[in-house]
Each structure stands twice: as structure tokens, then as C-alpha cells.
Amino acid sequence: MTRFNRREFLKTLATGSAALLALRFTSGCEFVDVETFGTGGDTSFLTPQDDGVWFWQSGNSIAKEDAPNIAADDWRLAITAGDQRLGELNYQQLRELGAQGQELTYWKTLRCVFSLNLGPLLTSLIANGLFTGVPLTAALEAIDIPAEAVKIRTFGADGFTSNIPLSRLNAEGQLPVMLAYELNGEPLSRLRGGPVRLIIPEMWGYKNMKWLDRLDFTASDEAFGVYETVRFRGVASIDAPGKMALANHTITLAGRNATLDGPDITIEGVAVSGDAAITEVRFSVDDGPERQADLLGDDAGEVRQSLPPALQALMADAAQDDESWPLPNVWVRWSANIEGLSPGSHTLTVRAFDSEGRAQQLDTGDPLAVAQAVRVPFEISD
Template sequence: MTQMPRLKRRHFLVGAAGASGAAIVGLPNVTLAQDGTPLPDYVAWKNADTMIVHSPETLETVRGAIGTSIVTPNDEVYIRNNLPAPDDSIVADRDAWEVTFEGLAEPMSLTVGQLKTVGVETIATVLQCSGNGRKFFEHEASGSQWETGAAGCIIWSGVPVRDLVAMMGGVAEGMDWLTGTGGEEIPEGLPPETVQVERSVPVAMMETAILAWEMNGEPIPLAHGGPLRLVIPGYYGVNNVKYIKRLAFTAEESPASIQQTGYRLRPVGEKGAPSQPSMYEMSVKSWITGPLMDAATGKVQIHGVAMGGTSAVETVELSLDGGETWADAPFVGPDLGPYAWRPFVVIADLEAGTHTLASRATNANGDVQPEDFPPNERAYGHNGWRAHAVDVTVA
């Protein structure tokens, strides 16, 4: 598999064109992603020009594909699956998919069709892998070397979990966790808890969580968790359990390895443990997504996206000189709520030469995007503005 070069900072020559997808000569119906790797069959519908294939289960969105629109189209959203996607037979009759609810006064099982009669809510959220930005760390952490493309802004529609809780008589006493179990097939011969995708989040998240059946106005594609996905606004993607088949209120966190030792923020060289912080709430973050296209003069449209994590992004600043000076950058487009990102655009007249462009966001809680982010074993959560800066040469 083609490996992306490891760069501390991306360098762009204004006026240079990027690579694009193409069919493999002699192999009809096989399409190359942006990095020259064929798209896996289950995501062959993706826009190949905007995809980088790290593995069959991990596809990254090309940095320059995120423009000045808020919502990321389904065919450009990144892919991160901890297990292979189930057979597509599970989306043949989407309304028949059944979910079991536990830890409630009146536990029951409901189909997607029945869930649609309980209530509907639409919410815009940033979906982001915990490892987004892994490529910027120095310690060569294992895993896909994501740059900025393991993130997208999605509009989800589904039933609010709080409505289901009310319908089932409330949460049973002593239940401190909301636990979602995915419906992926467990490989034969492996203990389920070692590979099962099952995540627990604090029970308070039931107030904003939804069970979604729609993604950007369409039935959720199989590759993204259809027919039904748990969405926890403001939380990293691993907590947004795909193919959800069980939603339980539990007294303890899930015993699954992905909960107990995986996705834990820990020092380099240390093993994962339940005592370490789990990858729950996303942090304030921004990055520049252009210029990456031709420019006839030094006047350049600089654009990017900014997110607040679990509170709304309030401001974003832009630097043209590597952080020496900063100026406010205006947002464009409507505000889709506290969990969505907001595009920003600045028109700058850049002189010939190389410029280091950086962005720095602040959220409604007053959290400011830091200059750097300390290393951790699995290279999670990088939101440092300096590593996300880009060097742009104006010819």
C-alpha cells in the first residue's frame, strides 16, 4: 500500500495542480483514489478524487476537498471502521433492523420502523476520528497516519435517546453509563470482548444523543453505520457506534477492550488502562484547507474550518506569518449549531515568496486552540495550530 510521506507541515505551491482519481488501465470499474490506491468495493461509490486509502477500513478525505460549504457530502466523508462492515443484507430492509434497550424501567426491543414513530430530531455535528492529526506527532505512533481528513461535518436525523428513555419509564437506578453495542460480525475464534465495538459514555449524554437513520438527507450508507447509528454530539467518532443493535444503561463501563484499554490518552510507552482519560469530548480546533488551487496573482482566497468541540466555536484568527501576528477571520454561511464546524474565509494579497498560514480557534467556553499538543502513545487528539499550519509559496 502506498504510504503518505511524513511531513511536519504541508507545503503548497500556489499554481500547482493536485492529483486526481482515474480508472486503472486494463481494469474496468476499478477506480484509483487520490493517493493511487484502488477504492475498496464497499466504498466504490466514494468520490475517488477526494479520498486517500490508508487501509481497506480507513480512508481519509483530501485536505483540499473541504471547501467553503459547511456540510461534507456523503461521498467525501472519511471512513474509519474498527471491524469490517457487515454484509449489505442488513440494509435491504432498513426498517426491520432491531435494537434492544436495557437498563430502563420498561426495557424493550424496537425496529427502526418503530423508532421513527417515537420522535425525530435533526442535528449537525463534526464527526472526527480520535487519531485525526496523528501524522503531526514526532514519535511515529502506529495506526493510520491521518492529517486533517479524518473529519467531516454531518447532518444527522433520528430519534432522540431522551424521548426513548421517557417512553420506557426512565433510567433504572444506579445506571451511570450509556452503552452502545455495534452489530459487526465477530471473527470466528476470537473472544468477543477483545474486538467487539462497544462503547460507554456518561449517562448524561442521553440528553443530546440520537439514534440516527439518515445522514445528510439520505439513508445512512452501510459504510457509515447504516441502517442505524448512535450519534453523540461533540464526542469523537469511536463513541458514535455503527450498526447499533443494543443501547443499554449500565452500572459499569463496557468490559470490551475498546473501552477498557483502547482509545485511552496515555504517555508514550505506556499500555492502556481504565484509569486513563478516555477519548470522549472533542477539543477546539481549526485548520486551513486552501489555497491549493491556481492563483494568477498574489491575491489569494484563504479558507478553512473551525470547530468548538462540545461548545460552539466563537472566533477564529488567521496568521500569515507563522503565528507572529493574528487577525480575526470571518465565518461564512449559516451557524448550524454548537457541534457543527464553521468555514472561514479571508482574501489576502500575498507577496511573492513563502508564507506560513495558520489558524487558531476559540470556543464559547473560552478554550483557545493551543500552539502545540503533547505527545501520547496512540497519537490522539492533536489540535495544535502550529503543526496544522501550511507553507504556501506564491510564484
């Protein structure tokens, strides 16, 4: 794997070769048709975990047929501090913790760090679902964590590695870090990282370790992990805090240079912010005046009614059930009507705004950390 320093990486992102860079880094990805989720159907707010609908991504660039295949009864989570073994947790013990009242469910939008709005291949690595599991803190209650520990290094059975700050486990005002064993009311599938994966509400997908098999407590605060030290070496925002950047994915025009029947069209998309809620989406055509798009499904009752009965009940038990919508860390769908477009070439610009006062901009210099607006060329047919 060729190593890029930060300057080379950002320079490449700023050029037309961004898609080539993504292909180099994402040979373990399978890009799904973005139209299969996010709009339409009875479960438009929720992405089924089925193969070919929920996106596939491997941090170690492995093909899906080579993904770890771990039976639930065989799953073990080793807990270490360097060479010292602190404990172990198996699947039955984890489920027993859930049955004893420790189980929780919450909405989480998983977004791959390669899902930047830079090319037609980079729009589908995002999905939204209801994860169920046990808070990591509950699983660690019987573990004597070293007092000097500041980070948890995370290891997957596929060889992928990352880390999370130890302080994140008890962060105030944040949903708990979760050892998840279900997605959308069903056992977490092999390709989604089952039988158990790490889920961290506000963080990029790579921090949510699939096929989790070891946690290592360390006193070292140095960057650690495949993305942190190899693939994005030198990009500070990739390691800490690892939060998803404010994002906007246009669904209608995901293919770029799409040809649409005019003169009136409807555009749709999803927007999400890693540690905040989406408050507004604005759009303009050909750099004209901005208009406000409609936020869809931003009411808990409306979302619940769009789900099958079993998932309606699960949503009612979710940790966010009494929160105001839209939710932090969870996508919101948006839609807008554009009328009277003339035949020929046009450019759509879309910007999202969040509850922390951040707004997407056209040129940020570091799209992994700072919000970047979406510009999409399209055609109106004669």
C-alpha cells in the first residue's frame, strides 16, 4: 500500500483524481446502488442489513467472501493490557448481560470515511439502522482497568486495528459505546461484522470495529490503527476524535452528470453530522440564490410509522425515543422541488447545517474534519 502524507492526500482530494485515490484505498469496498436505500419503500429511514443493500467495506481491503465467519458460540473477546490478560467475554455472557437489564438500542448512521462527495463511486458508503447490544462499560465492570490507561486499542478478527480514547466510555451527554449483537432486530450478520462489533454513535465507520475480538488498554496516547498510521498517516483528524464530518449525500443525482427530464425535477438526499443534529439543508442551481429543502421524517412518530410493527416496538425502546428529532449522529432525509429548468447543463450545490452552528463550505482543505459542500453537475434533457 502506497503511503500518502497529509499534503499529498489533501492535494489529491482537491483534484479530479480523487476517485482514483479512493479506488486505491477501497479495493475492499463493494459499492451498492444508492437508490436502494434512503428513499421509497416502507422502510425508507432504515437500511436493511441485507447483502447488496447495506454497504460492504473492509478496512484491510479483503473481499466479502474472505470476511471472518465466526459462529456466535465461538466468539470470544480478549481484554488485555499489553502482555497482561485482564479477562475474556464470550457471546453467551454478553447476551446474559443484556437479559439482566443492560441491553440498549439506538439509531446509528454508519458512514465510511471514503463516502466523501467527490465522485460517483463515493456516495453509497452510508447506511442507517437500529443497533442493539450492551454498553461497553457494563461488559468491563468486572475488569481491573490499569489506572494509567488512556486509550483502548481495538482489534478485529480480520486483522484491522483502530483505537478509542478511554475517556469516551464515560463521556457525559453521549450515547454509550456499544458491543452490538443485533441490527434492525436481527442478529448481526457476518458481513455487518457479526456476531459482535463495536458501535460508537458519533464516529466514522472505521472506529466501529467489525468482528471485534480484542480490546487492549494502553498508557500510550500515540496514534494506533491501520487508518490512523498507514492509510491516512499524518491526517490528524483521522485519529482523534474520529468524528464523522458534517455530510450531505444527494441520492437523485448520485451518479453525477445525470440526465433528468425537465423542466421540473425533484432532488433528494440524506444529511448527517457526527456529533450534532441536522437543522437545515439549503440548495442552489447554477450558483443562484439558496433555497431551503424540506427535511423528511424528522419526527419520531413519522419515522416509527414507516417501520414494520416489530421495528416500531424496537424503536419505542430505543435510547433516543424521548429526544427531539432530527437526532445527532443519525441521518435526516431531505427533498426539494426545482421548477422551470432550461435544457442543457446545470450544477446543483447543496449545503447542510447542524445544531453546533456548522455549515458545509465549498472548499475546506480537509474534508475529513471540516464540512464540505456538495456540487453536482447534471443535464436537463431537451
